[in-house]
Amino acid sequence: MIAIAETLDYDEVLEHFDPVLGLEVHVELNTNTKMFCGCANVFGGEPNTHVCPTCLGLPGALPVMNARGVESAIRIGLALNCEIAPWCRFARKNYFYPDMPKNFQTSQYDEPIAFDGYLDVALDDGEVVRVGIERAHMEEDTGKSLHVGGATGRIHGAEHSLLDYNRAGVPLIEIVTKPIEGMGHRAPEVARAYVTALRELMLALGVSDVRMDQGSMRCDANISLMPKGASEFGTRTETKNVNSLRSVERAVRYEMTRQAAVLRDGGSITQETRHFQEADGSTSAGRPKETSEDYRYFPEPDLVPIAPSREWVDELRGTLPELPWERRKRIQDEWGLTDEETRDLFNTGAADLVALTVDAGAPVAEARSWWVQYLTQQANTREIELAELPITPAQVARVIALIAEGTLTHKLAREVVQGVLAGEGDPDEVIADRGLQVVSDDSALLAAVDEALAAQPDVVEKIKGGKVQAAGAIVGAVMKATKGQADAKRVRELVLERCQ
Amino acid sequence: MIKQTAAELAARIHAGEISSVDVTQAHLDRITKVDDQLNAFLHVDAEGALAAAAKVDADVAAGKPPVSPLAGVPLALKDVMTTKGVPTTCGSKTLEGWLPPYDATVTRKLREAGVPILGKTNMDEFAMGSSTENSAYGPTRNPWDTSRIPGGSGGGSSAAIASFEAPLAIGTDTGGSIRQPGAVTGTVGVKPTYGGVSRYGLVAFSSSLDQAGPCARTVLDAALLHEIIAGHDPMDSTSINAPVPNVVEAAKQGANGDLTGVKVGVVTEFSGEGYQQGVLDSFQAAVEQLRALGAEVVEISCPSFDYALPAYYLIAPSECSSNLARFDAMRYGLRVGDDGDHSAEDVMSASREAGFGAEVKRRIMIGTYALSSGYYDAYYGSAQQVRTLITRDFAAAYEQVDVLVSPTTPTTAFKIGERVDDPMAMYLADLCTIPANLAGNAAMSVPSGLADGLPVGLQIMAPALADDRMYRVAAAYESARGPVLNEIPEL
């Protein structure tokens, strides 16, 4: 049983304490091969099928640096406004763990490839906060342990463990912020916004899938509190297992309230690793460390130093795409959006899709409405990313065009989209197969209108008496009779004609 | 037949006068006959060797040109090189029964060169030692006197060629493990320039120092083998991407015995206290011989060499403490305590306790300590600074001379058991050989005669990527000095 920690009311926390954050984000690069060997870098796969002597740490095997990995690291560094080291090395971080084949992780220590940068982060209300970047360094991922038996799913208490080394040696970039101070009540929001901005940046650079649910982006949050007005940081905890953007915010907020409760009662914070619990948003202490870990770093003798030339760095600087915040500003201006509309557009991940839909001929307003509202709902129901919905921007643009030309009503259009999502083909094919054309033949409609008028003579009297809005009841009956396939606007016109 | 040189055997095999199968079988027979007395081999792969030999014979019969100058000449491989499907133990209990799923680059190059691999030779556990007494599978004995050590860590390889069990062998040299066994067995041992031969598949002791090289009975044989195993390997980042120095040509040129115009530097630091008189006499005679061949001899001081040994015994253990961390019983190797009642951590600990010998544990502990936070600067950091100073001493010396010479070891082969309880005395065996490893330069040992009936080695050192220089000097010296091994007692 995990004891539920006491927490302090959030407002009360802020009356007495200033939070200080430090975020460490690991990003798995999407290079074709692993960082130090030729094995495929893919998520999943049968356990231990993407392995070789090097990433299994077999005796005698040696690492060879993946130049694409270095290139991605430099591009990330540049996009984070960092200095790029003219000369740096890998270092070995020594510690024993079964999912680490060599029992050392090839990482970087005091010579990171990129350092001293910043990332401008937009908060929900549009305010921009500058988060300092301490460093971005290269390292390799570990394998995965699956602990079988035991209550916690962690190694402690497990009956036995299974090891999968497919992930061992996958290139990682660890991005470490400088201490984030002075954010007050917005600290949790800043943490979420920072990771969100970082995620968008990685997507724009095309260097990672940044899927937090699959672990290709992972966040560790260092959190401490100091009494208001103090200048010395308090003892921090490091919360791991924060697997979604929302969890980043929740974890920071929870830790602030938990630490505050401990401090208020005169206790002191234990410097420890804590695990975020997705279910209730709390954090729980990891196994206490008896001694602080000494990683015995030293320069990796199996690899040569990295000395990126000025020319190469400049060349890579030239490959940087329009960065997310630049793009956000440009799109907001071009499309004339409010801050809130812009936020929704980007938070739903719809910006690219809307832009492509607009490119395919749709007006911005309609394209935005479809992606940000209806299709976002569809993605949420299916629990997938918007971009993963099986519908293309061109198909959405076609649906919008069909509405504009009167072939589809909004209601029919949604059915067509459902058909596309169900894999029934392009919008036109769905329309043909399901017979979803708007009924625009007046003679067919007139029969339905007359029938409805005959069924509700009292309404006819009201219309004839000048109460035009009563026509709605007749229109509704016609739409019902035609199973929604009639053009409501035309039906209304016909109703009014008949009642003259 | 087994007393012939590799070059002679190759010529006769390629001419169709003798078959590689016969040559290989003759060496296998020799192993069967004498290895009980020596324990030079940990594993003999008769089937694999004979199959490789048969392939060479088929090529000769079909009139195809030999795939390499040594095609068909068998070889003994130090058990630190991985061999696909053939046991590779590194002289350690921890790897008993392990069958590597891949070949080291050196192994692959040997196979591609049509060199039959007779088997895997004994060594100090994970190449840590100077006597082969640290092998988990018992010591190898020196064929000159089986009560004495054959040097180490590659004692098995040198003993095998000195006893005619193999005409050629591969060793690895981290602080002298090719040259010192060469010296005390009366054979030639070469540590090429660091990065000259791929380390891929060489089970690492100390990554920044380890270097594989040839062991042979003549300088030319060593050069022929050197040429086969050397060259850039994309699988080893520290492998040098430059043409292999023309060592075979240099050995042939040197054999004409003319060293006119060659400047030889005698390292003054390597003499005096701790050096056996017979070794110093032999060295003095060798220097006179070089002078007689036309070389200009000068004395050179390399003051930082005095700190080479302590620096080495910080750097090598530091790297080894990390390199050997992988032996944790999780994926391969000895596993102890996996009875369902022990955690993975317990199993790792128990397996390492049971799998490693005393010297390996000693070095892992020294290295772990030297890398600890708070001690790093004082130990590992300082040692790296010494390394820089040694490299500078070499560079300054090579501005004045072409090669440097010294005794290879301070003493001849000592008795088995004599130094096992005195690690410091054992470490002194590598006093003269270590500087070249720390600087990454080339160095070799050639027999310089006998002292008190036991072989002595002359060490010749050359700058990085100038391996050919030392081969020329060694070949000239060898041609003047004459063979040493014909004085070895019969086993």
Ligand SMILES: [Zn+2]
């Ligand atoms: Zn691999």
